[in-house]
Amino acid sequence: MDALLKNRISLELKKLLGERVSDQIEVRKEHGAGFSYHACMPPDWVVSPLSTEEIVAIVSICTTYQLPIIPFGAGTSIEGHILALNGGVCVDLRLMNQVLEIDTANMCATIQAGVTRNQLDETLEGSGFFFPIGPGVNATLGGMASTRASGTNAVRYGTMKDNVLSLKAVLPNGQLIKTASKARKSSSGYDLTRLLIGSEGTLGIITELTIKLHSYPEAIYAAVCSFPNVEAAVNTAIKTIQSGVAIAKIELLDALLMNAVNRFSGLNYPEKPTLFLEFHGSSAEIEGQISKVQAIARAFGGDDFCWETDETARLRLWRARTDAAPSAQAMVPGSKIMSTDVCVPISRLAKCIVDTQTDIAETGLFAPILGHVGDGNFHLTIPIDPADPSQLEKAKALNERLVQRALALEGTCSGEHGIGVGKLVYMNQEHGEAVEVMRAIKTAIDPGNLMNPGKLLPQVGYV
Amino acid sequence: MDALLKNRISLELKKLLGERVSDQIEVRKEHGAGFSYHACMPPDWVVSPLSTEEIVAIVSICTTYQLPIIPFGAGTSIEGHILALNGGVCVDLRLMNQVLEIDTANMCATIQAGVTRNQLDETLEGSGFFFPIGPGVNATLGGMASTRASGTNAVRYGTMKDNVLSLKAVLPNGQLIKTASKARKSSSGYDLTRLLIGSEGTLGIITELTIKLHSYPEAIYAAVCSFPNVEAAVNTAIKTIQSGVAIAKIELLDALLMNAVNRFSGLNYPEKPTLFLEFHGSSAEIEGQISKVQAIARAFGGDDFCWETDETARLRLWRARTDAAPSAQAMVPGSKIMSTDVCVPISRLAKCIVDTQTDIAETGLFAPILGHVGDGNFHLTIPIDPADPSQLEKAKALNERLVQRALALEGTCSGEHGIGVGKLVYMNQEHGEAVEVMRAIKTAIDPGNLMNPGKLLPQVGYV
Numbered sequence: 001m002d003a004l005l006k007n008r009i010s011l012e013l014k015k016l017l018g019e020r021v022s023d024q025i026e027v028r029k030e031h032g033a034g035f036s037y038h039a040c041m042p043p044d045w046v047v048s049p050l051s052t053e054e055i056v057a058i059v060s061i062c063t064t065y066q067l068p069i070i071p072f073g074a075g076t077s078i079e080g081h082i083l084a085l086n087g088g089v090c091v092d093l094r095l096m097n098q099v100l101e102i103d104t105a106n107m108c109a110t111i112q113a114g115v116t117r118n119q120l121d122e123t124l125e126g127s128g129f130f131f132p133i134g135p136g137v138n139a140t141l142g143g144m145a146s147t148r149a150s151g152t153n154a155v156r157y158g159t160m161k162d163n164v165l166s167l168k169a170v171l172p173n174g175q176l177i178k179t180a181s182k183a184r185k186s187s188s189g190y191d192l193t194r195l196l197i198g199s200e201g202t203l204g205i206i207t208e209l210t211i212k213l214h215s216y217p218e219a220i221y222a223a224v225c226s227f228p229n230v231e232a233a234v235n236t237a238i239k240t241i242q243s244g245v246a247i248a249k250i251e252l253l254d255a256l257l258m259n260a261v262n263r264f265s266g267l268n269y270p271e272k273p274t275l276f277l278e279f280h281g282s283s284a285e286i287e288g289q290i291s292k293v294q295a296i297a298r299a300f301g302g303d304d305f306c307w308e309t310d311e312t313a314r315l316r317l318w319r320a321r322t323d324a325a326p327s328a329q330a331m332v333p334g335s336k337i338m339s340t341d342v343c344v345p346i347s348r349l350a351k352c353i354v355d356t357q358t359d360i361a362e363t364g365l366f367a368p369i370l371g372h373v374g375d376g377n378f379h380l381t382i383p384i385d386p387a388d389p390s391q392l393e394k395a396k397a398l399n400e401r402l403v404q405r406a407l408a409l410e411g412t413c414s415g416e417h418g419i420g421v422g423k424l425v426y427m428n429q430e431h432g433e434a435v436e437v438m439r440a441i442k443t444a445i446d447p448g449n450l451m452n453p454g455k456l457l458p459q460v461g462y463v
Numbered sequence: 464m465d466a467l468l469k470n471r472i473s474l475e476l477k478k479l480l481g482e483r484v485s486d487q488i489e490v491r492k493e494h495g496a497g498f499s500y501h502a503c504m505p506p507d508w509v510v511s512p513l514s515t516e517e518i519v520a521i522v523s524i525c526t527t528y529q530l531p532i533i534p535f536g537a538g539t540s541i542e543g544h545i546l547a548l549n550g551g552v553c554v555d556l557r558l559m560n561q562v563l564e565i566d567t568a569n570m571c572a573t574i575q576a577g578v579t580r581n582q583l584d585e586t587l588e589g590s591g592f593f594f595p596i597g598p599g600v601n602a603t604l605g606g607m608a609s610t611r612a613s614g615t616n617a618v619r620y621g622t623m624k625d626n627v628l629s630l631k632a633v634l635p636n637g638q639l640i641k642t643a644s645k646a647r648k649s650s651s652g653y654d655l656t657r658l659l660i661g662s663e664g665t666l667g668i669i670t671e672l673t674i675k676l677h678s679y680p681e682a683i684y685a686a687v688c689s690f691p692n693v694e695a696a697v698n699t700a701i702k703t704i705q706s707g708v709a710i711a712k713i714e715l716l717d718a719l720l721m722n723a724v725n726r727f728s729g730l731n732y733p734e735k736p737t738l739f740l741e742f743h744g745s746s747a748e749i750e751g752q753i754s755k756v757q758a759i760a761r762a763f764g765g766d767d768f769c770w771e772t773d774e775t776a777r778l779r780l781w782r783a784r785t786d787a788a789p790s791a792q793a794m795v796p797g798s799k800i801m802s803t804d805v806c807v808p809i810s811r812l813a814k815c816i817v818d819t820q821t822d823i824a825e826t827g828l829f830a831p832i833l834g835h836v837g838d839g840n841f842h843l844t845i846p847i848d849p850a851d852p853s854q855l856e857k858a859k860a861l862n863e864r865l866v867q868r869a870l871a872l873e874g875t876c877s878g879e880h881g882i883g884v885g886k887l888v889y890m891n892q893e894h895g896e897a898v899e900v901m902r903a904i905k906t907a908i909d910p911g912n913l914m915n916p917g918k919l920l921p922q923v924g925y926v
Contacts (some may be wrong), residue, residue, distance in 0.1 A: 105810035107705065148650045159648050161657070162625060177897040183806040184838045185622050186875035187611045187661055188882055189894055189919065190901045194624070194657030198650055215707025242570065244678025284747045343646040347568035375647045412649035419651055431652055434640040437908060438653045444907035445900060456652065 001087070006044070009065055013047060013089075016057050020048040020095070031090045034077040035137065037338040037384055037392060038422065043070055043084035048092045052207050055091065055170045059205070062089055063172065068453050071201040073143025074116060076135070078339045079420030081147065081200055085454040091205055093142055099123050100208070106182060108165055110210045113142025129213035132157035135416070136325060142206045147418040148198030152249045152321070155241070155374030156280065157214060159416070161197045168208035169196055172446040182210060195441070200418055201452035203445050217280035220248075221290065222314040223307035225277065225297050226270040230254055230357065230369070232300040233273040234350040237373035239296045241346055245289050249278035250374040251321055254357070257328060257368035261320045264327035269320065270303070275373075276321045277305075324370050328381045331366055335383035338395045342406035343377040343415030352409055353378060359401050363394045377415035419456045427458050464550070469507070472528055476508060476552075479520050483511040483558070494553045497540040498600065500801040500847055500855060501885065506533055506547035511555045515670050518554065518633045522668070525552055526635065531916050534664040536606025537579060539598070541802045542883030544610065544663055548917040554668060556605055562586050563671070569645060571628055573673045576605025592676035595620035598879070599788060605669045610881040611661030615712045615784070618704070618837030619743065620677060622879070624660045631671035632659055635909040645673060658904070663881055664915035666908050680743035683711075684753065685777040686770035688740065688760050689733040693717055693820065693832070695763040696736040697813040700836040702759045704809055708752050712741035713837040714784055717820075720791060720831035724783045727790035732783065733766070738836075739784045740768075787833050791844045794829055798846035801858045805869035806840040806878030815872055816841060822864050826857045840878035882919045890921050
């Protein structure tokens with residue numbers, strides 16, 4: 001872009017937003033990478049609107065000058081969703097972080113897109129309600145909707161697609177739409193809510209969400225159980241799900257990760273494949289669930305549950321799970337995490353994980369497995385030494401084998417991280433001709449391809 | 464259409480399908496009305512394909528001759544979804560009724576679109592699993608997906624949008640797409656599954672569904688509870704939902720309907736506003752739930768629960784609920800039912816129902832109220848005497864007031880019946896500019912407007 005034009009655009013943006021525009025390289029770099037191994041690609045400008053009206057005006061400027069628009073939440077994406085592949089304007093939504101309404105009578109809340117998970121949790125504290133979706137980072141709710149995020153509670157409460165009633169979004173043509181009413185269900189029109197959820201900023205900028213709240217459970221018990229091998233742990237998860245127990249969390253950490261967690265947090269869990277479990281309900285309900293799951297675990301050679309009902313002890317127990325990624329990263333000082341995730345039908349999960357462990361052993365990489373195993377979803381969390389470029393190449397090859405295996409087992413290339421640029425290469429293989437339908441929708445809503453271009457949809461002719 | 468052309472199309476269809484094409488008026492009429500007050504508009508042809516390949520070929524013929532294509536399940540729609548507004552080809556999917564796979568290990572089943580609810584229930588009998596979505600009629604699963612159906616269990620198990628993993632569909636351009644994998648969750652690409660669910664045949668013909676199965680509950684208890692007035696009954700439902708009880712069904716029948724049910728089935732329930740309840744879980748869980756809900760009901764002046772655990776007694780109890788529509792119809796011999804439904808945020812349900820009862824009284828119509836009140840959703844079931852045209856006019860005016868009230872309360876013009884042609888007039892009011900987005904999607908996927916034209920989306924300029 002020539003300097004004169006760039007200057008003109010800067011002036012227009014500054015006229016609109018004053019100090020809330022930046023073209024400084026540090027700010028731009030901060031907004032061009034995310035939590036991932038993808039090399040930073042900074043946008044040309046970072047803007048921080050305060051209102052929907054400002055977003056509409058920003059979109060109008062971008063349309064005039066044909067500038068890419070990249071919506072930005074907390075920058076915690078790990079598949080390169082926020083890379084500015086062709087420069088453009090990064091729209092940082094973090095100043096739009098008002099909780100507009102907590103409507104406990106209707107068990108929902110309306111919030112601006114920049115509200116973060118932690119902020120929402122704090123706001124809801126003491127209300128008797130909670131929002132169950134939590135990825136492992138302090139993402140914004142707008143970002144979580146955009147990537148169809150889920151996390152540890154999804155096995156019981158679903159993902160973002162199941163927990164959003166309605167969205168407001170600014171479209172590339174400057175229209176502000178509301179996708180649905182506050183009613184719990186509706187048969188009125190196309191489901192634009194679900195279309196925007198998981199669209200990764202390629203169709204519009206989500207500005208507001210009405211989300212479902214859930215009653216805080218009467219009781220929460222957490223438990224940890226070690227297994228002789230990873231297959232036994234996974235089979236326990238499979239059998240638990242198949243038996244219809246409404247478990248709230250069922251998380252696998254493999255032996256490598258338990259070792260990393262012990263080192264990182266000074267704990268002394270057995271360094272064996274381990275399930276972290278959580279049960280929600282009345283005490284009577286939970287006790288019934290625990291006795292069922294304990295019996296299943298025993299049948300697969302699992303140890304007795306180590307369990308906690310007290311909140312402090314429970315949070316300490318979950319700390320090990322929460323710290324899994326930093327624990328893995330700490331095993332390779334100075335490393336950057338390469339994280340990937342797949343999801344398969346649950347009956348095939350044990351095979352998928354065991355075969356992946358064989359692959360990992362062949363690479364020589366330190367690549368622990370962490371799984372939301374109740375959903376058939378698991379991650380590899382691979383600390384990459386930047387001084388050794390062969391590690392990233394090996395990790396990418398491992399990821400390729402993992403995705404191919406998941407697809408062959410009738411699974412998906414991403415359970416919850418999304419496509420971004422990191423999984424783009426698998427879209428045609430996973431979806432076949434349905435990619436053409438996605439592209440037709442993208443073109444209908446964003447004919448100029450300005451909204452987060454180059455993400456989610458592979459270019460035509462790209463295999 | 465000129466006779467020569469019509470003959471040529473008939474020959475092409477017969478060459479493809481042999482006896483499975485009909486242009487006989489009786490057959491056409493059977494396919495042009497649905498279960499509703501809308502006047503029959505028969506298609507020009509009714510075709511009954513046996514395979515996806517035949518559907519692709521039918522779509523190709525229709526594209527060549529620019530003929531409307533109207534997908535048809537069991538013909539149980541009540542908003543005029545299957546009226547052939549401009550003639551064309553009705554694609555009756557009832558011969559495509561194979562259950563392709565019951566995969567209990569992954570708690571899902573893959574079925575052709577013409578499989579009916581009753582057929583599915585019979586197939587699942589004894590498997591330990593069930594499919595929770597059931598409208599009050601023996602619809603096909605393809606039809607249920609197309610209208611985003613729900614029913615009595617939705618309060619606990621969600622609607623069709625929550626219980627379909629993946630769809631196959633033939634699009635207007637002849638492409639056969641699969642919308643998703645068998646994985647329980649995915650962040651890979653736009654959610655085409657949810658886009659097709661509720662699209663009422665306007666985007667393509669659903670040919671196959673992979674649906675979620677649920678473990679059959681350890682125990683099921685059903686209960687009936689009478690209240691001094693409708694407000695007390697609805698407030699019991701509201702409070703039950705707000706308290707987080709995972710109730711499986713909570714259905715309201717008003718006093719008028721209880722009287723109709725008693726007459727129709729020779730029962731002797733108190734003729735007062737009544738909640739029919741069902742609880743799923745272990746006996747311990749259910750007893751906890753029942754004692755909570757009974758306490759709530761008592762606080763609102765409800766009677767002691769009359770409850771059943773034995774299956775035969777339970778089914779007899781639900782019979783009254785199931786027969787609600789025929790019971791209402793029997794009150795006006797020779798009548799046709801005009802049925803409408805709205806859904807509002809639950810805190811506003813009592814007001815919405817009470818105000819609607821005042822409206823009903825003013826019309827002089829017999830218009831009992833039946834509600835899936837746990838979702839904020841309720842129906843008016845109005846038997847219309849065909850000999851008295853003023854009744855339909857009054858019913859339409861009542862419907863108008865009902866929808867306006869629901870929209871003013873931040874609800875939706877249809878909770879589960881869909882738009883069809885009956886609710887078309889409310890789309891712009893409910894969705895505003897979002898209708899333009901729906902129209903852009905429709906045009907992108909069906910540029911010739913051949914798929915069920917005139918349904919769901921109002922014509923441009925139509926208020």
